[in-house]
Amino acid sequence: xxxxxxxxxxxxxxxEDAGLKDIGPWVDDQDHSYKPKLFAQTGFILKDDPAxxxxxxxxxxxxVATREQIPRGMIxxxxxxxxxxxxxxxxxxx
Numbered sequence: 001x002x003x004x005x006x007x008x009x010x011x012x013x014x015x016e017d018a019g020l021k022d023i024g025p026w027v028d029d030q031d032h033s034y035k036p037k038l039f040a041q042t043g044f045i046l047k048d049d050p051a052x053x054x055x056x057x058x059x060x061x062x063x064v065a066t067r068e069q070i071p072r073g074m075i076x077x078x079x080x081x082x083x084x085x086x087x088x089x090x091x092x093x094x
Contacts, residue, residue: 005060005061007044007059008044008045008046008059009044009045009080009081010042010043010044010045010080010081010083011042011043011045011053011055011078011079011080011081012040012041012042012077012078012079012081013040013041013042013053013070013075013077013078013079014038014039014040014041014075014076014077014078015038015039015041015070015074015075015076016036016037016038016039016074016076017037017038017039017074018074019037021035038076041055042081043055043056043057043068044056044057044058044059044064045080046059046064046067050072051071051072052069052070052071052072052074052075053069053070053072053075053078054067054068054069055067055068055069055070056068
């Protein structure tokens, strides 16, 4: 029995998150500098189009893990990955 199952493409990407600067309703009126929050992530790409991507951390032919959608404008780096598959047991790789 083969353990390989065709799957959606894998990718590594860096994206910038939007978020609140403050944790309370009142803050000192001092530091208003922009400080981006960048996240590095890998995952199975379920959809890749001009609007953005839909990604999941785990995939099977019947079920996927929680999906995230990331707008194209928030993606700072994106590259598809090519997994290295091990040869089946009993066979030598080249």
